[in-house]
Amino acid sequence: MVEECAIVIAHVSTGRIGNLNFGNTPCLVSKSKPGQKRRTEFTVEAISTQSISEPLSTTEWIGINQSLSNSYVEYFMRLGAFDELGITKSSTIRREVSVGDSRIDFEIDETTFVEVKTPLIHIPGTGIGDSKPLTAFHRIVKHFDELASAVKSESSTGHLKRGIFLFCFFYDAPPFQRPPATVNIEAITQAAKRAKEAGVQFWQANFRVTPEGIHFLRVFRLESDY
Template structure:
């Protein structure tokens, strides 16, 4: 289990002030919390949504708090929204031989510069990019949570740039991995038909699979203490 430095605190989001800040009720106090996702998180209006918050003593931070997860479904599961935390979870799984895509890695590097871009990991000479999709949440929200009209996600330019970089490594390495990480129990993810240029992304993936691209998915259970692996499965055949 990947453990947080300190247990998370439960609160209620009062509003998402802007892309970067959420106002959260912690106990009897309203605090400004960093929102780790600058884009859309599902189609939710966050007024009244339960959340988990981490704290930091970093003097460089504008706020001492970060919203780590939200809960919106009848099961009450926590949905991790901190995409950087997903990378830390993957790094922990690699360090503890808990990621089946690389069962016993010997050399693990993070933030690898490739051309004019960066890829999240290089494991035993193989590049891996990690994505934690949040533009669509694969749970059914309770009716008390307000939802906006669905709009087309626009965060695909960065995905396409990283995917192109990852694919460009295949002639040399013969293998590359695109790993989707969900910090909740999500179904098999094969893309979002409402996503801008979704058809182009699917085509790029299909063509690259023939050259050695592998698609994998990790689901993790997030609690106040940390993140536990639910499952890690290869999903390449779902993209062919």
């Protein structure tokens, strides 16, 4: 990541981030490797809700590069950070596993499916990234239903499978709470309930982003529907 303060053109590898206006928002960026064909030389890895005039040494960063979430999760799985989920250093980890017409992010030891989600519908901090009404909800409903279907289809063959829906935050986030109820949120809630009835568990993992890299903080089970 670029450590000095500078203005650069950078790609934002994510969808909507609350109602964030990137004007004067401090960012951590990574530089493309030599030979990589990218439209921009840099990618935004994290942002801060602090003022750009505040010292970088005190800045708290919020990771937003959703395209690398699975890679970070796998890295820390292999280090044993997810022991609480029954995933150890010696576990066999497979990525992008096909189950019927679906693809699941991870299969662990042929016993556990893990689907990773990195929500960015709201950003902590005063005046930046307050939640908007959620309109693009079909993808998360699809993910809930696919994971539930994968668990049920494998269990019906006598191969008992456990399903885990893992919410990942690249800052020390409080336990995830769904936004206020709307028609769209109700569709997500019902999909989450179907997944829970199929045996899917809901967990949250928090990480910290610094100019030096990504650090694992904690993982815990979410007791509500999701």
